[in-house]
Amino acid sequence: MGIVIAGAGIGGLTAALSLHAAGFRDIAVYERVDTLRPLGVGINLLPHAVRELTELGFGERMAALGVAPGTLAYYNRHGQEIWSEPRGLAAGYHWPQLSVHRGGLQMELLAAVRERLGADAVRTGHRLVAAEPSGIARFHTAAGEVAVHAELIIGADGIHSALRRRHQPDEGAPVWNGLTLWRGTARSPGFLDGRTMIMAGDAQQKFVAYPIGDTVNFIAERRTTGPGAGDADWNRAVDPAPIVELFRDWRFPWLDVPGLLAAADEILEYPMVDRDPIDRWTYGRTTLLGDAAHPMYPNGSNGASQAILDARTLAYHLATAHSTDAALAAYENDRRPATTALVLSNRRQGPEQVMVLAHERAPDGFAHIHDVVSPEELTEIATGYKKAAGFHPDALNTRPSLSPPAANRSLDPLEAAS
Template structure:
């Protein structure tokens, strides 16, 4: 079976590794960019995605490039705690959660693909816009997918919700546990920070978010440079006892602007030898740290379904799950606790229990884990998507 993958991002490269592990030998990855470079900033890999990369034999390499997240904590815009929870192994998972540089992860996956599938398995400067003579074309070519556009030519640009993200990295002092991921805000304006390198110096990945006046430029372009002074102006008074937000922003060498866009859920991914994966199938708001993780899971399920001779099973399992997640992220997912805290106590509070009771906060967190597929108990109990190589043809 000849399989062509459009896109050498995290989803496309994981798909190549997964298909090879399932016994498919004729797999090539085509990347439109003339050179694959480690672009981007930080992302998070949740335990369900780390499980899949572990089963692909990448656990040790992943541990070398990632920071194992110890906790996730939410605060209001004054730095007062709203909710915190352990993450990864500390939360009882069998797999850690990692914060990593997106480009470093992509290079790790690329190296593994070349090692296992051969040096000709990834072809840069090769844009795929539609089917050729392959048996299966997998569109893993991102939010501006040419393969998706071939299937849905009238869709248009990604819809924008009026918010802009600014993203950067800064060397700074460790905060809280030293391996904490924090989100502070009021439901409209938000600041996120977490370390992606620790050791002699801590490299902090950060995201600043707020409404943008006017029309969003370059929807879906992660690499549009932004003005650090302008960003800092909006967060000038966000100095907490444990984190200096304007100092972190000012300490970056550069930052990138990205309008918050996604894609509407599709009624169908698979047509006559073509299917979609990752952002090409279900681009979602960067809420709940799920974009890359869901692409990795897509890749594993797709390889499993193909090895069983049942491509339809891939979409039957993944499309409803990712549709629910896309819609949840449009409602702010677990980050809604910041919005609720602001609505109920806009000037701040002394006792969060009087604002959002513990039971309500806990259910918001647990509900999102169920929707996104990383509820601790169900993740541990779920059978593996690894397959016997001899099952593939």
């Protein structure tokens, strides 16, 4: 066995596709669930992630899944605009931003892996329980434990990663910040121009909404008190009535928030959790990727996008470095400091700091936003986050591709580099 990927989420599947595109052929993805289904709600793919999927040949397939927002706008809890900016192509990027259903994206990637790597490339019902730096992955299956020998093991197994736990045994549960999120979708006539993503509120309570297809995806959040997040894989349906009540006064001229919440088919509850950054992802021939490496708060809509960047960066270095060890070191050098900074920035609200500042300085509203937050402050927050997250248009549009040059590829690059 050449490369084992634990986890068939967005990061793991993109890693498989990226490695295949880079010339690797001995790749298998192991997934703990028996049947992969299109779970979840909406997510945003930022232009740096859309670039990577486009260069993998999925631009049209991804665009067909959702909506390309042209504007991102921030408001206070009274519906007053704080900051608005163009997004995607309208902001000068060479690639759009896409609002898609997470499950729909995962199913497209899954289908692509099976098309390109073979029908048996994804093996379900395999839960990673241990991985040795020497390259032995152990999986629990219905038939018992299975040991798989590999040249490289990639842990893309999420916030509860078994591979991460192997090297961080005392880390404990994910860190909860006291915010509870309720996610869902609802059929709605839309709001504003039909292509705007909105965020309204402050550090205590917030509402996010954007169109995906013919529905509106929303995230409602509220700071609560309680014993803690417990199991970070909540993903459970809850009664919408108490959530509607929390937002009963959030009726804006351009959006009826309680009405949208009441129209949802289902509302799912999640804790707002992440983990502290760690100082090492790679041990021998094992490394981490996506939420296993750097789970972060969803502020800034960067979780899935960063996993895609991880996958593409790892494949690039494995295909171009002089050895596997050098490739893993280069991957971690590129990605770990960047994602560490992003995790910490998201704990400070990321680009949503504009809402926090507006609330702190004018909790009852304002005559004009520039009376309480200067244009320079607003611009600095927005621009600084784009630079930190790797999607400032000037840098993204001009940086070299992460597709390895064909001349640097061999039939089995991993074996050649070892």
